[in-house]
Amino acid sequence: MADGALAREVRRLALPAILHSLLQTLVFVVDRIMLGQHGETSLAAMQLGGAIEWSIWSVFASFEVGTIARVGRHVGAKNPAAARRAAWISLAMAFGLGSLLAIVSPLVLRALPLVAANVSPAALDEARGYLAITMAASPLVFLSMISIATLQAGGDTKTPLVIGIFANVIHVALNRALILGVGSIPALGARGAAISTAITFGLEAACAALALTSRRRPVSLRKPLEPPPEEPAGPSPHATREEARQLAHVAFPALLERVLYHIGYVGYVLMIARLGDAAMAANQSLISVESICFLSGDGFGIAAAALVAQKLGASKPGEARKAAKIATRDAILALTIFGLVALAFRDAILPLFAKDPEVIAIGRSAMPVLAVAQPFMATAIVIAQSLRGAGQTRQVLGVSVVGALFVRLSMTWLFAIALGFGLVGVWLGSTLDWAVRTALLLVIAVRSREGRDSGAATPVESATVNR
Structure with a gap:
């Protein structure tokens, strides 16, 4: 294609x-x-x-x-x-x-x-x-x-x-x-x-x-209405059990990833709470703005996951790789533009969510960091979804553990609490999380590509071929 x-x-x-x-x-x-x-x-x-x-x-x-x-x-x-x-x-x-x-x-x-x-x-x-x-x-x-x-x-x-x-x-x-x-x-x-x-x-x-x-x-x-001659009258118990096993094999790491995310998120929120009501309110305003970016990135991620799965099923790993690259590129472009627009119009956007001058001032100071985070967030979201579409949820789980539980929590504490940067420090911590995830996911994606080019198959691909 x-x-x-x-x-x-x-x-x-x-x-x-x-x-x-x-x-x-x-x-x-x-x-x-x-x-x-x-x-x-x-x-x-x-x-x-x-x-x-x-x-x-x-x-x-x-x-x-x-x-x-x-x-x-x-x-x-x-x-x-x-x-x-x-x-x-x-x-x-x-x-x-x-x-x-x-x-x-x-x-x-x-x-x-x-x-x-x-x-x-x-x-x-x-x-x-x-x-x-x-x-x-x-x-x-x-x-x-x-x-x-x-x-x-x-x-x-x-x-x-x-x-x-x-x-x-x-x-x-x-x-x-x-x-x-x-x-x-x-x-x-x-x-x-x-x-x-x-x-x-x-x-x-x-x-x-x-x-x-x-x-x-x-x-x-x-x-x-007229099943192909090669299609059996009904699924065999073995095929059903094997499909259920493969579904669980892919889904369980994703479940564990979300459990760990919520554990890390609780710690993250508690650190924000230490900054006071004004910082918490300003953070909610920024999250409301960034949610548009995140949901846009996730939309490209859904497209990437579906296409990667389909192309690998069709034995077209080259097209799967291209689809992931195109989705990542488009997501980076879209989210970077959103971030820059939010930064340029922050004096008009933030008053929509808060009237308190202190809250607006805190949010205004952290908005540049929000803009910087967008290309990293776009890349990490789409590559992670692409790997999930390929069935490599264990690798994504490992990256999430490093990012959410170690980088985000430690860096947020360092910048926001230890160094006293306040809400700016909170967003520096989350941005470093996205940057580290981007680097690790890129390494995994490259190694996965090299493995496919050399003829090696992932566990999910092997199970599909063996059936």
Whole structure:
């Protein structure tokens, strides 16, 4: 495939993925605005319940990495039966883990007071009500995530965007009715947001599953009306067990990576908290700005992961490498531009998030570091996703351990606390984390390329060939 055609394929996948992520962020912001209108107690409850919910779902949904890697590889190998098998196993794992989380959710609710000692009884009660509903909806949440990941692995990011637009329009309408009340419907605050979230994920899961039933798609949950002669009547138990093993082999390091990330993030947040309320507020403003950059980088990463998996499945390692390079280049360009624009217009952007002159001044001083971080962040995000698409999640796990647990924490403490640079030091620490990750991931990517060029195969590739 010519480089120009491959670049168009990367952008065709990346743009809808970016818009889908930005749409979810926009709805998140709208949720908080509505909860703030309902009352401070509801907003405080969401700060607690939402953070716990996000952490738990983020960790347990890590098996979607295995879905993209395995389904994408089978799609590239033009093996629809194996892609269908991987999709069904992924959905079964999603439902099983979601059901397990729903069953143990009462334990989470009982432990809530232990992590919220300073939260008012009213906010704690509302947070408990929120989590009781959303944790019970975990099977629907995970089915939605895996269905979307399966569509993306097949090279379709437009359908998830359309589904996201439809579901989130319903979500905002439900929020308006359930959080603030309308007509005979009482205002339910955070509990209303939880009901809306559960319904929205249920709609997304149903729509995505319905899309996957189309036999015209690269990945379909239904067998063709006239199966090819070489396709067996049904998957053998051995093939099913081996596919499940390979999915777990790819997904487990991603799960461990997210667990370690959240552990490191807690330490990171505690150091920021030592800087005072103004620094914390300024940091939230900067994170809100940078989230646009991060989500854009992740969109290119999703495109890279899907294409790398497909090209390796098609035995085209050269095109897989080119796809990763193109996605990385485009991400660097996009994020660098975003960072420079944010820096140039910081005096207009920061007052949108804060009115306190001290908060604005602190945020303004750290904005140049945010701009410097963007090319490193873009490179690290896309290369990590490319390696995950190739099934090399163990290597990415090692890099994350070094970056999140050692570089970020130690450098943040050095610059922000020991040297007294404050919030600027915090962002210097995170930027050094991204820089180190970039260097390590580039080394891994080069060695992986050299291994493929010499004929060596990764464990995932070997398992695929042996079957």
